[in-house]
Amino acid sequence: MATKERSQKRKKVLVDEKAPLLPAKQEENVVVGEFNGASFTGAVFNLSTTIVGAGIMALPATMKVLGLVPGIIMIIIMAYLTDASIEFLLRFTRAGNSVSYGGVMGDAFGKYGKFLLQICILVNNIGILIVYMIIIGDVLSGTISNGVHHTGLLEGWFGVHWWNSRAVVLVVTTLAIFAPLASFKRIDSLRYTSALSVALAIVFLVVAAGITLYKLVNRSILMPRFLPIITNFPSFFKLFTVFPILVTAYICHYNVHAIENELQDTTEMRGIVRTSLLLCSSVYVLTSLFGFLLFGESTLEDVLANFHTDLGIPYSAFFNDVVRVSYVAHLMLVFPVVFFPLRLNLDGLLFPSAGPLALNNLRFTLISLGLICVIFLGANFIPNIWDAFEFTGATAAVCLGFIFPAAITLADRHGIATKKDKMLSKFMIGLAVLSNLVAIYSNVHAMLKKKRASCCLVGFGGDK
DSSP states (O other), X not given: OXXXXXXXXXXXXXXXXXXTTSGGGTTGGGTSSOOOOBOHHHHHHHHHHHHSSGGGGGHHHHHHHHOHHHHHHHHHHHHHHHHHHHHHHHHHHHHTTOOSHHHHHHHHHHHHHHHHHHHHHHHHHHHHHHHHHHHHHHHHHOEEETTEEEOOHHHHHHOSOGGGSHHHHHHHHIIIIIHHHTTOSSGGGGHHHHHHHHHHHHXXXXXXXXXXXXXXXXXXXXXXXXXXXXXXXXXXXXXXGGHHHHHTTTOOGGGHHHHHHTBSSGGGHHHHHHHHHHHHHHHHHHHHHHHHHHHGGGOOSSGXXXXXXXXXXXXXXXXXXXXXHHHHHHHHHHHHHHHHHHHHHHHHHHOTTSOOGGGOHHHHHHHHHHHHHHHHHHXXXXXXXXXXXXXXXXXXXXXXXXXXXXXXXXXXXXXXXXXXXXXXXXXXXXXXXXXXXXXXXXXXHHHHHHHHHHHHHHHXXXXX
Protein backbone atom coordinates (compact mmCIF):
# COMPACT_ATOMS: atom_id res chain seq x y z
CA MET A 1 0.00 0.00 0.00
CA ALA A 2 2.82 2.37 0.95
CA THR A 3 4.63 1.56 -2.30
CA LYS A 4 1.48 2.28 -4.30
CA GLU A 5 1.05 5.63 -2.57
CA ARG A 6 4.68 6.49 -3.28
CA SER A 7 4.16 5.63 -6.93
CA GLN A 8 1.02 7.76 -7.16
CA LYS A 9 2.75 10.65 -5.41
CA ARG A 10 5.66 10.35 -7.81
CA LYS A 11 3.31 10.48 -10.80
CA LYS A 12 1.70 13.62 -9.45
CA VAL A 13 5.08 15.30 -9.10
CA LEU A 14 6.00 14.35 -12.64
CA VAL A 15 2.81 15.88 -13.99
CA ASP A 16 3.21 19.15 -12.11
CA GLU A 17 6.96 19.71 -12.41
CA LYS A 18 8.21 21.65 -15.45
CA ALA A 19 11.66 20.36 -16.30
CA PRO A 20 12.35 20.29 -20.04
CA LEU A 21 15.33 17.93 -20.01
CA LEU A 22 13.76 14.56 -19.35
CA PRO A 23 10.51 12.80 -20.14
CA ALA A 24 9.63 12.65 -16.48
CA LYS A 25 9.47 16.40 -16.53
CA GLN A 26 5.75 16.20 -17.21
CA GLU A 27 3.42 13.26 -17.79
CA GLU A 28 5.71 10.57 -19.17
CA ASN A 29 4.58 7.91 -16.70
CA VAL A 30 1.00 8.12 -17.96
CA VAL A 31 1.62 8.68 -21.65
CA VAL A 32 2.30 5.32 -23.26
CA GLY A 33 -0.14 2.63 -22.07
CA GLU A 34 0.05 0.89 -18.71
CA PHE A 35 3.37 1.30 -16.97
CA ASN A 36 3.92 0.16 -13.40
CA GLY A 37 7.49 1.38 -13.13
CA ALA A 38 10.88 0.15 -14.30
CA SER A 39 12.51 -2.82 -12.60
CA PHE A 40 15.74 -2.73 -10.62
CA THR A 41 17.42 -5.10 -13.08
CA GLY A 42 16.32 -3.17 -16.17
CA ALA A 43 17.58 0.08 -14.67
CA VAL A 44 20.95 -1.52 -13.87
CA PHE A 45 21.34 -2.69 -17.47
CA ASN A 46 20.39 0.71 -18.91
CA LEU A 47 22.82 2.57 -16.65
CA SER A 48 25.58 0.01 -17.26
CA THR A 49 25.10 0.32 -21.02
CA THR A 50 25.41 4.10 -20.68
CA ILE A 51 28.75 3.58 -18.93
CA VAL A 52 30.34 0.87 -21.06
CA GLY A 53 30.80 2.35 -24.51
CA ALA A 54 33.73 2.45 -26.92
CA GLY A 55 36.20 3.45 -24.18
CA ILE A 56 36.48 -0.12 -22.88
CA MET A 57 38.90 -0.93 -25.71
CA ALA A 58 41.36 1.74 -24.53
CA LEU A 59 41.66 0.38 -20.99
CA PRO A 60 44.29 -2.35 -21.61
CA ALA A 61 46.60 0.37 -22.99
CA THR A 62 46.32 2.23 -19.67
CA MET A 63 47.78 -0.85 -17.97
CA LYS A 64 50.69 -0.68 -20.41
CA VAL A 65 51.43 2.87 -19.28
CA LEU A 66 50.66 2.63 -15.56
CA GLY A 67 51.39 -1.02 -14.87
CA LEU A 68 48.80 -3.48 -13.56
CA VAL A 69 48.71 -2.41 -9.91
CA PRO A 70 48.37 1.40 -10.32
CA GLY A 71 46.08 0.87 -13.31
CA ILE A 72 43.60 -1.31 -11.44
CA ILE A 73 43.73 1.00 -8.42
CA MET A 74 42.88 3.98 -10.67
CA ILE A 75 39.89 2.15 -12.16
CA ILE A 76 38.55 1.52 -8.65
CA ILE A 77 39.20 5.11 -7.53
CA MET A 78 37.34 6.51 -10.54
CA ALA A 79 34.38 4.25 -9.75
CA TYR A 80 34.33 5.65 -6.20
CA LEU A 81 34.49 9.26 -7.44
CA THR A 82 31.70 8.59 -9.95
CA ASP A 83 29.54 7.12 -7.20
CA ALA A 84 30.18 10.19 -5.06
CA SER A 85 29.37 12.64 -7.88
CA ILE A 86 26.08 10.86 -8.66
CA GLU A 87 25.22 10.83 -4.96
CA PHE A 88 25.72 14.60 -4.92
CA LEU A 89 23.36 14.94 -7.87
CA LEU A 90 20.66 12.76 -6.34
CA ARG A 91 20.90 14.48 -2.94
CA PHE A 92 20.47 17.97 -4.41
CA THR A 93 17.77 16.65 -6.76
CA ARG A 94 15.65 15.70 -3.75
CA ALA A 95 16.50 18.85 -1.82
CA GLY A 96 15.35 21.05 -4.69
CA ASN A 97 12.38 18.86 -5.73
CA SER A 98 13.92 18.59 -9.19
CA VAL A 99 13.39 15.73 -11.63
CA SER A 100 16.27 16.28 -14.04
CA TYR A 101 19.95 17.13 -14.21
CA GLY A 102 18.95 20.42 -15.84
CA GLY A 103 16.56 21.11 -12.99
CA VAL A 104 19.37 20.69 -10.45
CA MET A 105 21.68 22.95 -12.44
CA GLY A 106 18.89 25.50 -12.83
CA ASP A 107 18.22 25.35 -9.10
CA ALA A 108 21.89 26.02 -8.33
CA PHE A 109 22.88 28.45 -11.09
CA GLY A 110 19.69 29.65 -12.77
CA LYS A 111 18.74 29.43 -16.43
CA TYR A 112 22.31 29.91 -17.63
CA GLY A 113 23.43 26.88 -15.63
CA LYS A 114 20.70 24.77 -17.22
CA PHE A 115 21.56 26.12 -20.67
CA LEU A 116 25.25 25.27 -20.22
CA LEU A 117 24.35 21.74 -19.16
CA GLN A 118 22.11 21.24 -22.20
CA ILE A 119 24.86 22.43 -24.55
CA CYS A 120 27.38 20.07 -22.93
CA ILE A 121 25.03 17.10 -23.30
CA LEU A 122 24.40 17.96 -26.94
CA VAL A 123 28.11 18.28 -27.70
CA ASN A 124 29.08 15.18 -25.71
CA ASN A 125 26.35 12.85 -26.95
CA ILE A 126 26.36 13.93 -30.60
CA GLY A 127 30.13 13.48 -30.58
CA ILE A 128 29.86 10.03 -28.99
CA LEU A 129 27.24 8.83 -31.48
CA ILE A 130 29.16 10.14 -34.50
CA VAL A 131 32.28 8.34 -33.27
CA TYR A 132 30.26 5.15 -32.76
CA MET A 133 28.97 5.35 -36.32
CA ILE A 134 32.49 5.93 -37.65
CA ILE A 135 33.79 2.91 -35.73
CA ILE A 136 30.93 0.72 -36.97
CA GLY A 137 31.68 1.75 -40.56
CA ASP A 138 35.42 1.14 -40.12
CA VAL A 139 34.99 -2.33 -38.60
CA LEU A 140 32.32 -3.58 -41.02
CA SER A 141 33.45 -1.94 -44.28
CA GLY A 142 37.10 -1.17 -43.70
CA THR A 143 39.02 2.08 -43.56
CA ILE A 144 42.02 3.79 -45.15
CA SER A 145 44.82 5.00 -42.86
CA ASN A 146 48.02 6.60 -44.16
CA GLY A 147 47.20 5.36 -47.65
CA VAL A 148 46.77 1.76 -46.49
CA HIS A 149 43.38 0.05 -46.78
CA HIS A 150 42.37 -2.01 -43.73
CA THR A 151 39.86 -4.67 -44.71
CA GLY A 152 36.50 -4.66 -42.94
CA LEU A 153 34.61 -7.72 -41.74
CA LEU A 154 32.15 -7.80 -44.63
CA GLU A 155 34.93 -7.32 -47.19
CA GLY A 156 36.89 -10.16 -45.63
CA TRP A 157 33.91 -12.51 -45.66
CA PHE A 158 32.30 -11.71 -49.03
CA GLY A 159 34.80 -9.66 -50.99
CA VAL A 160 34.29 -6.08 -52.21
CA HIS A 161 30.74 -5.37 -53.40
CA TRP A 162 28.55 -2.29 -53.66
CA TRP A 163 26.26 -3.55 -50.90
CA ASN A 164 29.04 -3.78 -48.30
CA SER A 165 30.47 -0.35 -49.02
CA ARG A 166 30.66 2.02 -46.07
CA ALA A 167 27.77 4.26 -47.16
CA VAL A 168 25.36 1.38 -47.81
CA VAL A 169 26.25 -0.42 -44.58
CA LEU A 170 25.68 2.70 -42.50
CA VAL A 171 22.40 3.51 -44.26
CA VAL A 172 21.11 -0.01 -43.59
CA THR A 173 22.33 0.09 -39.98
CA THR A 174 20.64 3.45 -39.43
CA LEU A 175 17.31 2.41 -40.94
CA ALA A 176 17.19 -1.13 -39.55
CA ILE A 177 18.66 -0.63 -36.07
CA PHE A 178 19.20 2.97 -34.96
CA ALA A 179 15.87 4.44 -36.12
CA PRO A 180 13.62 1.69 -34.64
CA LEU A 181 15.44 1.64 -31.29
CA ALA A 182 15.44 5.45 -31.13
CA SER A 183 11.65 5.51 -31.47
CA PHE A 184 10.93 4.34 -27.91
CA LYS A 185 9.50 6.98 -25.59
CA ARG A 186 10.65 5.32 -22.36
CA ILE A 187 14.22 4.36 -21.63
CA ASP A 188 12.95 1.29 -19.78
CA SER A 189 11.81 -0.05 -23.16
CA LEU A 190 15.52 -0.50 -23.98
CA ARG A 191 16.21 -2.78 -21.00
CA TYR A 192 16.47 -5.97 -23.08
CA THR A 193 18.76 -4.49 -25.73
CA SER A 194 20.83 -2.97 -22.91
CA ALA A 195 21.15 -6.39 -21.28
CA LEU A 196 22.32 -7.80 -24.61
CA SER A 197 24.75 -4.90 -24.99
CA VAL A 198 26.35 -5.66 -21.63
CA ALA A 199 26.52 -9.34 -22.56
CA LEU A 200 28.29 -8.49 -25.82
CA ALA A 201 30.84 -6.40 -23.93
CA ILE A 202 31.49 -9.43 -21.74
CA VAL A 203 32.06 -11.55 -24.86
CA PHE A 204 35.32 -9.68 -25.47
CA LEU A 205 36.30 -10.31 -21.87
CA VAL A 206 35.55 -14.04 -22.14
CA VAL A 207 37.45 -14.40 -25.42
CA ALA A 208 40.46 -12.48 -24.10
CA ALA A 209 40.44 -14.49 -20.86
CA GLY A 210 40.16 -17.80 -22.72
CA ILE A 211 43.02 -17.00 -25.10
CA THR A 212 45.16 -15.73 -22.22
CA LEU A 213 44.62 -18.88 -20.16
CA TYR A 214 45.38 -21.04 -23.21
CA LYS A 215 48.66 -19.21 -23.80
CA LEU A 216 49.53 -19.30 -20.10
CA VAL A 217 49.22 -23.07 -20.16
CA ASN A 218 51.50 -23.12 -23.22
CA ARG A 219 53.87 -20.69 -21.47
CA SER A 220 53.79 -18.28 -24.41
CA ILE A 221 52.94 -15.19 -22.33
CA LEU A 222 55.53 -13.12 -20.51
CA MET A 223 55.06 -11.88 -16.94
CA PRO A 224 53.16 -8.56 -17.06
CA ARG A 225 54.62 -5.35 -15.72
CA PHE A 226 53.09 -4.43 -12.35
CA LEU A 227 54.50 -0.89 -12.04
CA PRO A 228 55.24 1.91 -14.52
CA ILE A 229 58.68 2.52 -15.98
CA ILE A 230 59.88 6.02 -15.07
CA THR A 231 63.34 6.95 -16.33
CA ASN A 232 63.01 10.66 -17.17
CA PHE A 233 60.50 13.51 -17.23
CA PRO A 234 58.82 12.50 -20.55
CA SER A 235 58.18 9.01 -19.17
CA PHE A 236 56.75 10.59 -16.00
CA PHE A 237 54.49 12.91 -17.99
CA LYS A 238 53.28 9.96 -20.07
CA LEU A 239 51.59 8.58 -16.95
CA PHE A 240 49.14 11.50 -17.07
CA THR A 241 48.17 10.87 -20.69
CA VAL A 242 45.91 7.99 -19.61
CA PHE A 243 43.98 10.19 -17.15
CA PRO A 244 41.38 11.31 -19.73
CA ILE A 245 40.53 7.66 -20.50
CA LEU A 246 40.08 6.76 -16.83
CA VAL A 247 38.32 9.99 -15.81
CA THR A 248 35.68 9.62 -18.55
CA ALA A 249 35.32 5.82 -18.22
CA TYR A 250 32.20 5.99 -16.03
CA ILE A 251 30.37 9.05 -17.41
CA CYS A 252 26.63 8.26 -17.24
CA HIS A 253 25.25 11.24 -15.32
CA TYR A 254 23.09 12.52 -18.18
CA ASN A 255 20.95 9.36 -17.98
CA VAL A 256 20.64 9.04 -14.19
CA HIS A 257 17.45 11.10 -13.86
CA ALA A 258 15.81 9.54 -16.92
CA ILE A 259 16.26 6.11 -15.35
CA GLU A 260 15.27 7.24 -11.84
CA ASN A 261 12.08 8.93 -13.04
CA GLU A 262 10.75 5.66 -14.43
CA LEU A 263 11.30 3.66 -11.23
CA GLN A 264 8.30 2.74 -9.14
CA ASP A 265 10.37 3.29 -5.99
CA THR A 266 12.99 5.99 -6.52
CA THR A 267 14.79 5.06 -3.28
CA GLU A 268 16.25 2.14 -5.26
CA MET A 269 18.36 4.50 -7.36
CA ARG A 270 21.37 4.48 -5.03
CA GLY A 271 21.44 0.69 -5.16
CA ILE A 272 21.08 0.75 -8.93
CA VAL A 273 24.01 3.15 -9.30
CA ARG A 274 26.27 1.09 -7.05
CA THR A 275 25.29 -2.19 -8.68
CA SER A 276 26.01 -0.74 -12.13
CA LEU A 277 29.35 0.67 -11.01
CA LEU A 278 30.29 -2.68 -9.43
CA LEU A 279 29.37 -4.53 -12.63
CA CYS A 280 31.19 -2.08 -14.89
CA SER A 281 34.24 -1.91 -12.61
CA SER A 282 34.51 -5.69 -12.68
CA VAL A 283 34.28 -5.70 -16.49
CA TYR A 284 36.83 -2.88 -16.72
CA VAL A 285 39.34 -4.49 -14.35
CA LEU A 286 39.13 -7.92 -15.98
CA THR A 287 39.22 -6.48 -19.52
CA SER A 288 42.29 -4.42 -18.65
CA LEU A 289 43.95 -7.37 -16.93
CA PHE A 290 43.42 -9.99 -19.63
CA GLY A 291 43.94 -7.54 -22.50
CA PHE A 292 47.32 -6.49 -21.13
CA LEU A 293 48.28 -10.05 -20.18
CA LEU A 294 47.49 -11.24 -23.70
CA PHE A 295 49.34 -8.57 -25.68
CA GLY A 296 51.83 -7.20 -23.14
CA GLU A 297 54.03 -4.40 -24.45
CA SER A 298 52.44 -4.86 -27.89
CA THR A 299 49.08 -3.61 -26.59
CA LEU A 300 47.84 -0.85 -28.90
CA GLU A 301 45.95 2.30 -27.87
CA ASP A 302 42.79 0.63 -29.16
CA VAL A 303 43.14 -3.05 -28.28
CA LEU A 304 40.61 -3.92 -30.99
CA ALA A 305 43.45 -3.27 -33.47
CA ASN A 306 45.39 -6.14 -31.84
CA PHE A 307 42.62 -8.47 -33.01
CA HIS A 308 43.56 -7.84 -36.66
CA THR A 309 46.73 -9.92 -36.23
CA ASP A 310 47.60 -13.57 -35.73
CA LEU A 311 46.91 -14.40 -32.08
CA GLY A 312 49.19 -17.43 -32.13
CA ILE A 313 46.38 -19.90 -31.39
CA PRO A 314 44.23 -22.27 -33.44
CA TYR A 315 41.26 -20.58 -35.18
CA SER A 316 42.85 -17.16 -34.63
CA ALA A 317 40.87 -15.56 -37.48
CA PHE A 318 37.61 -16.89 -36.04
CA PHE A 319 38.25 -15.39 -32.59
CA ASN A 320 39.32 -12.10 -34.16
CA ASP A 321 35.99 -11.94 -35.97
CA VAL A 322 34.03 -12.88 -32.83
CA VAL A 323 35.59 -9.98 -30.94
CA ARG A 324 34.98 -7.46 -33.71
CA VAL A 325 31.40 -8.57 -34.39
CA SER A 326 30.47 -8.50 -30.69
CA TYR A 327 32.06 -5.05 -30.32
CA VAL A 328 30.18 -3.57 -33.28
CA ALA A 329 26.89 -5.10 -32.10
CA HIS A 330 27.56 -3.71 -28.62
CA LEU A 331 27.99 -0.17 -30.00
CA MET A 332 24.82 -0.49 -32.06
CA LEU A 333 22.86 -1.25 -28.89
CA VAL A 334 24.55 1.51 -26.87
CA PHE A 335 23.46 4.04 -29.52
CA PRO A 336 19.75 4.36 -28.49
CA VAL A 337 20.62 4.63 -24.77
CA VAL A 338 22.92 7.60 -25.44
CA PHE A 339 20.46 9.01 -28.00
CA PHE A 340 17.58 9.08 -25.47
CA PRO A 341 18.85 11.99 -23.28
CA LEU A 342 20.23 13.76 -26.36
CA ARG A 343 16.75 14.06 -27.88
CA LEU A 344 15.20 15.21 -24.61
CA ASN A 345 17.81 17.88 -24.02
CA LEU A 346 17.52 19.22 -27.55
CA ASP A 347 13.75 19.40 -27.09
CA GLY A 348 14.22 21.24 -23.81
CA LEU A 349 16.65 23.66 -25.46
CA LEU A 350 14.45 24.40 -28.49
CA PHE A 351 11.00 24.21 -26.85
CA PRO A 352 11.43 25.03 -23.15
CA SER A 353 7.78 25.97 -22.70
CA ALA A 354 6.20 23.24 -24.83
CA GLY A 355 4.23 20.29 -23.49
CA PRO A 356 5.70 16.83 -22.90
CA LEU A 357 7.68 15.56 -25.88
CA ALA A 358 6.08 12.10 -25.67
CA LEU A 359 2.62 13.64 -26.12
CA ASN A 360 3.54 15.38 -29.35
CA ASN A 361 4.24 12.71 -31.98
CA LEU A 362 5.13 15.24 -34.68
CA ARG A 363 7.74 17.02 -32.54
CA PHE A 364 9.08 13.69 -31.26
CA THR A 365 9.46 12.35 -34.81
CA LEU A 366 11.00 15.52 -36.27
CA ILE A 367 13.58 15.88 -33.49
CA SER A 368 14.48 12.18 -33.68
CA LEU A 369 14.87 12.22 -37.47
CA GLY A 370 16.77 15.51 -37.39
CA LEU A 371 19.30 14.21 -34.88
CA ILE A 372 19.79 10.91 -36.69
CA CYS A 373 20.40 12.81 -39.95
CA VAL A 374 22.94 15.12 -38.28
CA ILE A 375 24.79 12.15 -36.79
CA PHE A 376 24.78 10.26 -40.11
CA LEU A 377 25.99 13.27 -42.09
CA GLY A 378 28.62 14.08 -39.49
CA ALA A 379 30.01 10.54 -39.58
CA ASN A 380 30.10 10.34 -43.38
CA PHE A 381 30.57 13.75 -44.95
CA ILE A 382 32.40 16.10 -42.55
CA PRO A 383 36.21 15.74 -42.81
CA ASN A 384 38.20 15.49 -39.57
CA ILE A 385 35.07 15.65 -37.40
CA TRP A 386 36.59 13.04 -35.08
CA ASP A 387 39.53 15.41 -34.39
CA ALA A 388 37.11 18.20 -33.50
CA PHE A 389 35.15 16.06 -31.06
CA GLU A 390 38.36 14.88 -29.36
CA PHE A 391 38.65 18.45 -28.05
CA THR A 392 35.02 19.36 -27.38
CA GLY A 393 34.02 15.89 -26.18
CA ALA A 394 36.76 15.68 -23.56
CA THR A 395 35.70 19.04 -22.10
CA ALA A 396 31.96 18.31 -22.13
CA ALA A 397 32.39 14.84 -20.59
CA VAL A 398 34.38 15.99 -17.55
CA CYS A 399 31.91 18.83 -17.03
CA LEU A 400 28.96 16.44 -16.98
CA GLY A 401 30.67 13.83 -14.84
CA PHE A 402 32.55 15.86 -12.26
CA ILE A 403 32.70 19.63 -12.65
CA PHE A 404 28.93 20.26 -12.64
CA PRO A 405 28.08 17.89 -9.72
CA ALA A 406 31.01 19.32 -7.74
CA ALA A 407 29.97 22.92 -8.53
CA ILE A 408 26.40 22.18 -7.41
CA THR A 409 27.77 20.81 -4.13
CA LEU A 410 30.07 23.80 -3.57
CA ALA A 411 27.22 26.21 -4.30
CA ASP A 412 25.20 24.30 -1.64
CA ARG A 413 22.02 26.25 -2.20
CA HIS A 414 20.12 24.14 0.37
CA GLY A 415 22.86 23.96 3.01
CA ILE A 416 23.13 20.16 2.97
CA ALA A 417 26.76 19.67 1.90
CA THR A 418 29.28 18.63 4.54
CA LYS A 419 32.87 19.79 4.80
CA LYS A 420 33.99 16.42 3.43
CA ASP A 421 31.62 16.82 0.45
CA LYS A 422 33.13 20.20 -0.41
CA MET A 423 36.70 18.95 -0.09
CA LEU A 424 35.90 16.01 -2.37
CA SER A 425 34.18 18.38 -4.81
CA LYS A 426 37.29 20.56 -5.04
CA PHE A 427 39.37 17.45 -5.70
CA MET A 428 36.96 16.37 -8.47
CA ILE A 429 37.19 19.75 -10.18
CA GLY A 430 40.99 19.74 -9.97
CA LEU A 431 41.18 16.20 -11.37
CA ALA A 432 38.73 17.05 -14.17
CA VAL A 433 40.64 20.20 -15.16
CA LEU A 434 43.96 18.31 -15.13
CA SER A 435 42.44 15.53 -17.24
CA ASN A 436 41.06 17.99 -19.76
CA LEU A 437 44.35 19.90 -20.09
CA VAL A 438 46.27 16.67 -20.63
CA ALA A 439 43.68 15.49 -23.19
CA ILE A 440 43.97 18.75 -25.13
CA TYR A 441 47.78 18.64 -25.04
CA SER A 442 47.84 15.00 -26.15
CA ASN A 443 45.40 15.65 -29.00
CA VAL A 444 47.35 18.67 -30.25
CA HIS A 445 50.62 16.74 -30.03
CA ALA A 446 49.13 13.77 -31.93
CA MET A 447 47.69 16.04 -34.64
CA LEU A 448 51.01 17.87 -35.13
CA LYS A 449 52.87 14.57 -35.25
CA LYS A 450 50.43 13.21 -37.85
CA LYS A 451 50.75 16.41 -39.90
CA ARG A 452 54.55 16.23 -39.84
CA ALA A 453 54.42 12.60 -40.94
CA SER A 454 52.09 13.48 -43.82
CA CYS A 455 54.38 16.31 -44.92
CA CYS A 456 57.36 13.95 -44.88
CA LEU A 457 55.48 11.42 -47.03
CA VAL A 458 54.49 14.12 -49.52
CA GLY A 459 58.05 15.42 -49.66
CA PHE A 460 59.46 11.92 -50.13
CA GLY A 461 56.98 11.24 -52.92
CA GLY A 462 57.86 14.53 -54.61
CA ASP A 463 61.63 13.87 -54.47
CA LYS A 464 61.13 10.44 -55.84
